[in-house]
Amino acid sequence: MPASKALTDLFLAFLVLCCLPLSTPILLLNYVYVLIFPLYPVHKRLRRTPGFKSRKILITGVDTRYGLRLARAFHQTGHVVVGAYYEPGPLLNHVRFSNAVSRFYRLASETRGRREASYVANLLNIVEREHADLWIDCFQSADPSVEARTREAVQEKTNCKCFALRAGNVPYLASRDAFLKYLENQGYTVPESYQVTSRAEIHNVLGKARGTRRYLLESLEPNGVRANMARTKLPSRTVSQTYDAISRISITNTTPWKLERDVNGLENISTSAIVVRGSVKLFVASRTIRPGCYQVLEPTSALSRSMLRFVQTFARKEGSEFTTHLGVDFCVDEQPTESGVVQTILPVQVSIHAQPALQSMVGMNGSIALSRAYLSIFAPAESKAEKKMTRPVSQIIQQQPQTDDVALPQNKIIGVYCIGQDLTHFLFEPLAELVAFRNGLTYFLRQLTELLGHLVFWKDDTYDFRDPLPFWWSYQICLPLRLLMTNSLMTNPSNIQHATITNGEKHT
Structure with a gap:
């Protein structure tokens, strides 16, 4: 590690630790307020509702930003969440302190030759041990082929539903080139x-x-x-x-x-969808400002609806076995005409991992939308005969997917951000440039205004007022300790291919 990098890490660790005397009382006040003014316990009321069935959800990669958000969504809507994730060394992961997860399973490293077989066997073990109703994978770097084979094994040997890609879809969704070639063969317009x-x-x-x-x-x-x-x-x-x-x-x-x-100069918009049996249940379109920072596109805009129709058409053509997270990046090609400017969307990238932009589904309404989208996998599949009888003739002719039953983000927030990255990007770096006379006061104030705008109008990707401890632990304990650790412990090992499951640990 270069000396300058080591000094920077030491300074940041010292700076974070200096915030402990302030952040800890704020954390305690947060909990005092929650205890004095408890939110109406919707999840408890739902469990007492006649006909409601609480499901046990297994989330692998629950330590990711979206994994934690999803766990909170299921918990708020009356379901039980079991989490599995990689926890390097003795450092406890922040998700371990969330009140949304009832039980944890630590994932440990494994030799390359045994990774896949060991992962599948141990996941089967945890599903059977917990009697899980649904498995959702939220790892950001999961191997699609491993995920598909795990789905086949779990569904063959247990009654657990799997929100995962099937093996037949992997070849053309595992890479950008294969995806674009597949789209072109299907008649879609591609770059x-x-x-x-x-x-x-x-x-x-x-x-x-x-x-x-x-x-x-x-x-x-x-x-x-x-x-x-x-x-x-x-x-x-x-x-x-x-x-x-x-x-x-x-x-x-x-x-x-x-x-x-070359599409690099064109506007790029990312879309994230939850697809169940070929039907899009939830959809978000956003602009990626930088990794960890997403600005939500207006759901009713023409661009957003056009991209939604594209994703719906693609998912519907894949058939009733197509269940996955589906992220498609589009570029917007603008061509001037006599009557104005014509915008054409072109798909440029694909991902089948859980997309962080789905965190824009905020609040109780967002939690309900997320849980409904995933739990629709338990709804009985509509038969072809029923579809033929109930579908209007005009719809059969036009073959246009409907958008009314798709959950979309509310207009409560503009985007999702990461406070750690924002402080670095909008405060520390501009301040250093100001002190070094590389930029002026006007630039610093403009960046500071941007930071304040995020704090007021955007949603942090970890903090939740009713579940604040994971946020505090992540920044006040994990961050400084990681900065002080050696490079070997600073790498990010959250990879499904490296994972096996050890003992389940009860949440306290």
Whole structure:
């Protein structure tokens, strides 16, 4: 570790620890207020409601930001949550102190050759031990093939439902290139991509674009796998520079190159959906300001609804066995016309992991929407005959998915942020630049105003007024200790492929 990095970590740890005398009384006051003015216990009332069935939910990756939010949502709506996650070393994870999780299972490292088999076997063990009704995976780096095989094993040997991808969908959802190729074969509009075998083909594509679009040129191995990540942007500033750049490449029929449209300069919008049996149950569109910071797109906007229809159509075509988290990133291509500007959405990326932007479903209404979306997996599947009898003729002809039954974010918040990242980005870094005379006071005040706006109008991704201890533990205990630990303990090991399950531990 460089000396400057070590000094920075020590300073941050000291700064955080200095906040303990202030944050601890605030935490106690928070709990005193909750005890004096308790929120009406909806989850207890629901459990006493005739006909209500409390489910036991197993969440792997419950230590992720969204995993904790989901645990709170199920707890608030009357269900029991069991959590499993990786807990490195002796440091207790912040989610262990949440009142939303009734029991914990620590995930431990395993040798590479035994990871998958051990994970599947131990997950089966925890499902059977806890009699779990539903398993939801919230790991951000889960291997789709492992998740799919785990789903098959759990559903074959237990009665537990699995909110996970099936093996048949993995090949075209595991990578960006495979996803876009699959969409193109299905008739969707995707960013242009060509496999060129001559310089003439490159010039032909550039000539048709007439300078209105930019492209990326990269080499491929004969089998179509990328040989290197060096990319050439085309066209260059001048025609002569473009010809010179193309003349330098070695291209033949046996050494093809990939020419694809450069979408980096276009507006990018991320979407997150909960899909159950081919039906979108919940949908969020957002702009990623930076990792951990998401600005929610207006749910009623034309862009948001257009993306929702795209995701609905895709999910519906995948059939009744398609159940997964589905995140599709779009770029917005604007083309001027005589009557105005035409916006076209183009899919550019896919993810089947639980998306952090789903945390924008806030409050009790958000908790109800989240739990309903996942628990719809227990609803009886509608038969083809019933669909044929109940669907209006116009709907059969148009084949347009309906949007009325999809849960969308409320307009209570603008976005989701991480207080730790925001303090660094909007306070510490601008302050350091101000002291070093790299930026002026106006810039510092503008960044500070942005920070205050997030604190007032946005939602932190960890803090919950009724469950504040995980937030306090994460920043006041875990953060300084992690900063003081060695590099080996500072790495993020939250990977489903490394996980096996040890003993269950009762929440106290």
